[in-house]
Amino acid sequence: MPSISSGEAAAASLADEAPFYLPVHDEVDLFRTAYEQRIPVLLKGPTGCGKTRFVEFVAWDVRRRAALEGHDAAGLVTITCHDDMTAADLVGRHLLSAEGTYWQDGPLTSAVRNGGICYLDEVVEARKDTTVVLHALTDHRRMLPIERLGRTVEAHPDFLLVVSYNPGYQSSTKDLKPSTRQRFLAIGFDYPGEDLETEVIAHEARIDDETAAALARLGSRLRRLDKADVLEGPSTRLLIYAGALIGQGVDPLRACDVAVVQAVSDEAEVQDSVRGVAEAVFGT
């Protein structure tokens, strides 16, 4: 009987935790290569197309590979950006306690010290003066200056910064500055094709392939209205929600109404047309 190394055993135990992700193109291989070279990665794509799931998957993949090589890798640190976020929210701040003041690392500093993937979701929502702290981390220096401590933290060898944003709906004033943007390798995401999306919906919503295929067709048809600037989406996530409701016995048209029709637009005429397509798919 062949012996199993401790690394293989650890990797096998991680297998059960694998997030479900179906590659659309070569994004997983690209990311692996980028990670090996420690090149920061920018993920661009519409809402609900699988960017966050992708990051969860590749973070798991990094841990699994590290386990196979016999060492531990830190997990994923996710930071959801917003326009009230300050640099201190990322880097850390002094806090008051009964004994006086003490320094508390922010999530970015923590990831920089301990390694692993730090994922800044919707990075353009953060103010530009906030994202500037990323600059030294995302070039050859790989360091994080902490102004308030007067120190610089060198990035852990396993550390990688990943950011995402949706270039479609955010206003031009929220575009990334070229000086920030050009520090990342950019991977574009879009909604998967009907066949792949059927598989995703069937798996995530735990429904039969026929219903999943119908939802995928509904999604692909409605995205034609997105191209025409009539509505946004619908995202794969919404279709999964609709599928989950259908899987629990909710009437398909009702499920589409609450999960898709109401979510993609507030305009009555647009809702009518979306409802019409849903009825064409699911009506009886």
Next chain:
Amino acid sequence: MTAGPRVVGLRGLERSLALFHQALSDRPCSLVPYENDAHERQHPDTASSVRLPSHVQVPEAARTDAEWYRVAVAHRAMHHELGTFSFDLSRDEPFFRRLRPSVDLQERNPLEVFFGSFSRPVFAVEVFAALEDLRIDESVIRTWKGLRRPYNWVREDALASRPDLAELPPRTAAAEVLVRLSLGLDEIKVPESLRSPVLQLASVAAVLTSPKATVETSAEATVRAYSVLARLPNLGTATGPPTRVSLDGDDAELREQRSYSLGTKEVRLEGSEVFDVRFAPVRYRDVPGPRYLGQQASGMPLREAILRTTAEAPAPVESSEELSQKSQQAESGQVDVTNTARAAPPPEPLPHDHGPDLDGHHHATEGPLQATARGEYVYPEWDDVASAYLSDWCRVRESRPRIGGSAHVYRQAVMRHRHLLPELVAELRRVGSDGLRRVHRTRFGDELHLDACIEATVDLRVGVTPSEAIYTDVTRDARDVVVAFAVDLSSSTAERLPVDPRRPGEVRRILDVEREAVCLLVAALERVGDSYGIYGFSGTGRQDVRLRVVKDIAERRSPAMLHRIEGLRPEHTTRMGPVIRHLARKLKNDAAPTKLLMVISDGRPFDLDYGQQYGDEAVLPYALADTARALQEARDQGVRPYLVTVDALGDDYLRTICDPDEYHVLDDARGLPASLASLYLAARSRRRRNQGELTLR
């Protein structure tokens, strides 16, 4: 939900049906209603318009008012989805031995070449359309489960109103059977003499129910069905006792017919017989039109299109000598698949191909106009000479500018004038809006922000310079101003500006600075959040006042919108009145309390028929009076107009139609980008001076 047969109307359903069409076909369309007393053949669809009856009677089976129209729109959408108009002469199909001609297209449309290869193109188009409709409907029913039920009742309803076979001559009767086959009929009673041809037609049609059938399959089926029909006489009525024929594709008798060979004769014309058969239209389907000849933009009836594209004119009545000659020609061969020598098609779009509705109106100088398509609006005009409104006098046509390849114009404009942006944004924020909101962590403000103060205290204790942003400020909420920018696209905006000594190699037009000015304002408005719409206007007469919609007021900002700015091009004339009326109406419907209309032009209002009816002397006063009246109407609707012109002589006429603080004349167009921003601020502030107390939200 209502019970029983009832009449339902298209009005109110147009937009949702157009979007439904787009979702199914990935193509936008305009829905154009026609009245019930109009002849359906006069209303073929075009590539971008779907013509539907304004009202239809639906049976009890209809669950909602939209069901009949959805079936009609789905049928049309699937023409595009299933490639009806992407016919390829050379593409193989899996069912028939190839009989289509293989010819050099010579840049002609394959559909035109294919139908041109028949000696009777109109008849061939009708046969093809019936067979293709069958393929389309079968596919819709197969793939769109939810459309099956409405499709079934719509088709049953259509079958119930078909003409009586007993009264039709044999060829017309067989053609009618073909249409009924396409409507899903699976059994029929026909005179014995029609039994064999009907079985042959049914065997051909049965192939098209396969999911593997393509438009090329329909074309091959057309050659065969045409041949069957062409061999039937079109005089008298079919003979023999009625016999029941099963049209079910699995029927044994029908399967036997699959191997039938084409006849050797096309037709034998006798006496006053007319070859062509008019298929009675099916109401929920599009009638065959010039699209079937590859003329996508044309909305004229099919026969007229044939006349324009072919040397042959199928005449309804011909002399016996001509008929005899044609009979001999027809009998010399079966389907003429080699005759592809046709006159070259006319340029597309054709000058008057907006549809038969507009015939006779194009050069009219009198009479009201009608909106005949989605995105068209009619407005009155003020006739100052007669001191009366001319009702429904101008037709505004909304359309999108051609999308440019990139947002280059926008980016370049923002880069070029980026030094102006910070001040402009700060100004906009300062003059702000009436609604107020709290902004935390500011350097100035009315209240201290507790978290920021604690952080600053911590910083002080650890010896770090604290942030000064420790206040909460109450600022104006930005969402109560809406502005529509109307940019003059008249041909004079193509004029070159004097070369800027700082950029000696650069040639710019008036339109370029207009676009730059708008881009700069857009960049600023995005930062402060004012709602805005951007429109370009021009025209070629009262029936064609063009409004290019770069961004509608209610539309969200998108990359496509930035591309559209690049698509603005100099066009024709400057008829301001209808544009002001149209945009004022849009603004009126917006909930924002402050409504601004900024018109940016390079000269006085002028159009081809804007007062010319009273002589040359009256042209300018007439145009100015109408513009002044339109401005007053806008004010009455709560819309504050502001006119900016780069016409150095603008003051001479603008002071006669506007208040002094409602317009501005720029001597040098190159200053427009810098000035427009400050003028917008001035217009915005002017409104605020007249407002009452502010409210905190």
